[in-house]
Amino acid sequence: MKTKIVLVHPPLSKVSEPPAGIAKLAGGLKANAVSYQIIDANAEGIHYLLGQTSFANEWPDKWSKRACKNLEANVAALQNIETFQNKSRYSRAAQDVNRVLNIAAKPYGATLTLSDYANNLLTPARSADLLRAARMPDNNPFYPYFAARLMAVIQEEPEFVGFSVNYLSQALCAFAMIGFVKNINSGLKIVLGGSLVTSWAALGEGENKFSGLVDEMIAGAGEEKLLELLGGENKKRNCAPDYDDFPAQLYLAPxxxxxxxxxxxxxxxxxxxxxxxxxxxxxxxxxxxxxxxxxxxxxxxxxxxxxxxxxxxxxxxxxxxxxxxxxxxxxxxxxxxxxxxxxxxxxxxxxxxxxxxxxxxxxxxxxxxxxxxxxxxxxxxxxxxxxxxxxxxxxxxxxxxxxxxxxxxxxxxxxxxxxxxxxxxxxxxxxxxxxxxxxxxxxxxxxxxxxxxxxxxxxxxxxxxxxxxxxxxxxxxxxxxxxxxxxxxxxxxxxxxxxxxxxxxxxxxx
Ligand code: SF4
Missing domain, CATH: 3.80.30.20 (tm_1862 like domain)
Known part of the structure; x- marks a missing residue:
């Protein structure tokens, strides 16, 4: 069955568990026979960036060198319950993985941690900056990852791509991804939802600021509105979340x-x-x-x-x-x-x-x-x-x-x-x-x-x-x-x- 919508969880949020909002949408879509694909771009993107630096030897300081060298072991440690019995061991693993992520984003003028994303020039609280992020997606540190990943799904010609944005730390990456999608196929419809979008809507903001880029903004719980939009059967409501399509092996938790x-x-x-x-x-x-x-x-x-x-x-x-x-x-x-x-x-x-x-x-x-x-x-x-x-x-x-x-x-x-x-x-x-x-x-x-x-x-x-x-x-x-x-x-x-x-x-x- 041809994919009707691709649901994307953009970077960056904590990568310890799958995103619940998209899982709830997935449960509703599946129950109402609407075909969809899930991309946890946060988990995939973070692992992509970590992978880019794992063999780097040229980092100037000892900490960076050690963090790159031990990356695989530290990722494994954060997925092993034994690490949690020793706080110093845990802290070292978390800080070293964070270090690698941080240095991988430096060339892009971004400051990444395992829980936050900041750009030296752009703020997610400014619509002009979000539009700028959309105009220049290749300035985003996740660009090499999401360009390939999104290109592959766009070629399958879905009708919609939906982005779930719950935290400010996701907004700039979400708009960079939206800009990329629109560059490739301007006819593809973009849906934007999530609790940050709900908060913008409560302020009376957002809807009119992104016209031409975002086709639908959904405030509040998105299932019914999404099913309406996608022409699903909309018979089954308030369904259980579905975690089938999330990359369980990528989450940093034991x-x-x-x-x-x-x-x-x-x-x-x-x-x-x-x-x-x-x-x-x-x-x-x-x-x-x-x-x-x-x-x-x-x-x-x-x-x-x-x-x-x-x-x-x-x-x-x-x-x-x-x-x-x-x-x-x-x-x-x-x-x-x-x-x-x-x-x-x-x-x-x-x-x-x-x-x-x-x-x-x-x-x-x-x-x-x-x-x-x-x-x-x-x-x-x-x-x-x-x-x-x-x-x-x-x-x-x-x-x-x-x-x-x-x-x-x-x-x-x-x-x-x-x-x-x-x-x-x-x-x-x-x-x-x-x-x-x-x-x-x-x-x-x-x-x-x-x-x-x-x-x-x-x-x-x-x-x-x-x-x-x-x-x-x-x-x-x-x-x-x-x-x-x-x-x-x-x-x-x-x-x-x-x-x-x-x-x-x-x-x-x-
Ligand atoms: S109203 Fe109070 S208890 Fe309820 S979510 Fe807000 S802070 Fe928490």
Missing amino acids: GFILPYSAARGCYWRQCAFCPEKTEETPYQPLPVAQVNQELTQLIKKYRPVLVHFLDNALSPSMLKNLAQHPPGVPWYGFARISGELADEDFCIALKKSGCVMLKLGIESGDQEVLDKLNKGINLADASAALKSLKKAGIAAYVYLLFGTPAENETSVQKTLDFIVRHNDCIDFLNLAIFNLPIASAETQNLETDRFYEGDLSLYSSFRHPAGWDRQAARNFLEKTFKKHPAVTPLVKRLPEFFTSNHAPFFIWQC
């Missing part, structure tokens, strides 16, 4: 990780400054019976070593369901601090169901800040939950946010005190500096500067009401917070580049 969403949106959706609130994404949980059935089938088919729940926050009812119906393999995901998690017996039930790690957005150790952010959590529950998870043997991956408008010098000290008091219950700490989303209602109470990055910028600079600006927050983070003896080990434990995607492997061994 076994296949199965990404799975039990819900779209967030059941809380009230935190100030959260895109889920700003973009008014509806909360759409799948029926529990469907989740259990799909998980059983997917696990039987793909035999993953780990299930990664992608939900913004697993609801208490879904957590209860998982405790009652264990998926049969280890799993992890995001959860909100709640009374349930404070209950030791409940955490033990979760542990027995295979839960190895929960990601928790605690954000601040100051209750006043949490209340102003409308987090809907209290620190007493957070404290009890951390202790219960610890007793149950579930790792806590805690997120903190510095520099929010509600924060000041006193509150960050309270955050430090909270972490020091609970450092024996926390396994990983993710520390971030606050970015103010342009479209959030709260911006009306702040002095802002809209276009500080570009016309597609999702964030705005602002004058902090208490003078506690990004620089002050960053200084505190670097000079005080991270230097505290109770915090330093938690920060150092964070897996380089892959962060939470690799963290469960340090806790639980296959």
